[in-house]
Amino acid sequence: MSATNTSSPAAGPHICIVGGGIIGVCTAYYLSLHPSLPPGASISIIEATAVASGASGKAGGLLAEDWHGGATAALGKLSYRLHAELADQFGGEKEWGFRKVDTLSVTTDVNGKSKKAPPVDWLPRGTVLASRVLGTTTTTSQVHPEQFTKYILDRFLGKPHTSLIHGSATSLTLSATSTPESLTLTTASGNEQTIPCTTLILAAGPWTGRLAKKLLPAGPAARCKVDGQRAHSIVLESKQATLSAHALFTDMTLQDGSNAEPEVYCRPDGTAYICGQTDNEPLPATTADVTPSPAAITTLHAQARTLSPHLDASSSASSEAGATVRAEQACFLPLSHRGTPLIGAVPGLNKVYVASGHSCWGICNAPGTGKVLSEIVLQGKATSADVAALAP
Missing domain, CATH: 3.30.9 (D-Amino Acid Oxidase; Chain A, domain 2)
Known part of the structure; x- marks a missing residue:
């Protein structure tokens, strides 16, 4: 297993995000910015292969403000605004090909x-x-997805107690209250390592459903059906x-x-x-x-x-x-079993969340997904956009 650490390990809560695509990276980024992140908390992205190696590196990158259905309309509007704000803040035109089209x-x-x-x-x-x-140009824009994902990853890794860990999640240990305690990872060479995990977020794109079956009890896993x-x-x-x-x-x-x-x-x-x-x-x-x-x-x-x-x-x-x-x-x-993204706490478990199933709108709606999920995890509810209809 290899890891990119930007500081010494934290002694506080450890948030593990499984999936190094644009959804997982944006979620990690907004968690690292949230004012309610507990002191001493650490955040790790767990990625089995390479960051942005799936759709996050091979999608088209079209962004649209108002092309979304009722369940995702607020998320789409929020995400479109956040894309523009990130581009203004970090020079997205140069860094990841952001432009209005x-x-x-x-x-x-x-x-x-x-x-x-x-x-x-x-x-x-x-x-x-x-x-x-x-x-x-007021309602549609574009980004280069791989460049955007890797840039936001770098911003995340520049913050205290953050890491990118290369390995496959193979098992999750839950407490008597169905709360994560530790996560076991396996490298390509077959070595295993168990890391602390007090909050788990599944953001593995189309592999999320398969991962949920591996890590979670049957009932909660059934609420995370994504293929x-x-x-x-x-x-x-x-x-x-x-x-x-x-x-x-x-x-x-x-x-x-x-x-x-x-x-x-x-x-x-x-x-x-x-x-x-x-x-x-x-x-x-x-x-x-x-x-x-x-x-x-x-x-x-x-x-x-x-x-x-x-x-x-x-x-x-x-x-x-x-x-x-x-x-x-x-x-x-x-693709989720419901036809809409799954964003929120997994029923039947404590401090286990899912963010996946965005279909072709993952690039567009990634910043909003990361922001609202950071609010759900650290505040107990989303305040930036109404995503209640997307709860698993």
Whole structure:
């Protein structure tokens, strides 16, 4: 086991957060800032593989203020504000690619001869049938998820009594009052170590349900049902065009008459993140075991070059356009049994909490999740946003 410690171990309560993705990192960060954190308390993030190695490193990073359903509307609004505040405070534009974007719905037909001017200059003329605004720079933004997660992790580790521990949580010891006492971890080499754990937070993304079954009694574990769905993406860098600050939700008619709906998020580093292929591949053991489907990647490339010659990474791309492949990847989106995130105390146990099941909105809603969960843990209730409907 390896650990990154920023200070000597604390003698007080020990909060253990299992999961080093964006939800776990944001939760740790806001816990470390909370004025009610007990003196001498320590906070540890437990991560089995690498920080942001799952969806937190491979998601698109679109942020939306008002695209959320009733149960998550307050969380989404809070999170959107916190993203902007963090960007202002720490220079997010430079550090993690934060910027405000216009978001459009675009209908195209590569077989058509439309006279409508394309809404962005890197889409070809003659293919765009319709477009409409879904969000403006006042309501939609973006981040680079991996860069954001690692930056906030560094801010967390800069505070007293904080640590990042690399290991897999294998068992939890509970007291007679069903309160955590210690957590046992196993390294890749098979060594075991038991660490103090007086508060446990499960934030392991799509692995949360599996982890709950391993660590918790059956009844409480059943309240933490989260699994995953595999999603694919590619990242392309245009060779010629300067891709504008837009996110596109497409409805494309392809050459064979079939339809496709890839999403395209242009990033400030000149790349375009393109996603849209999901399947029901079983969840593997860890993020290190996640691999993309070659067929899904091929499909995304075909859709990208059909949408714009500036997103054509094939060898036949014209010298005036074309793109370079920066990534071909897959991740698993965390899906709860209820279809909404699970945020709050796990019934039947004391000082055990869950924060998972955000589906494709984990990047967007991570800061708000971390803040409200820090309030639930240290104050007994959320005060920044009403998340009562999300309690497990």
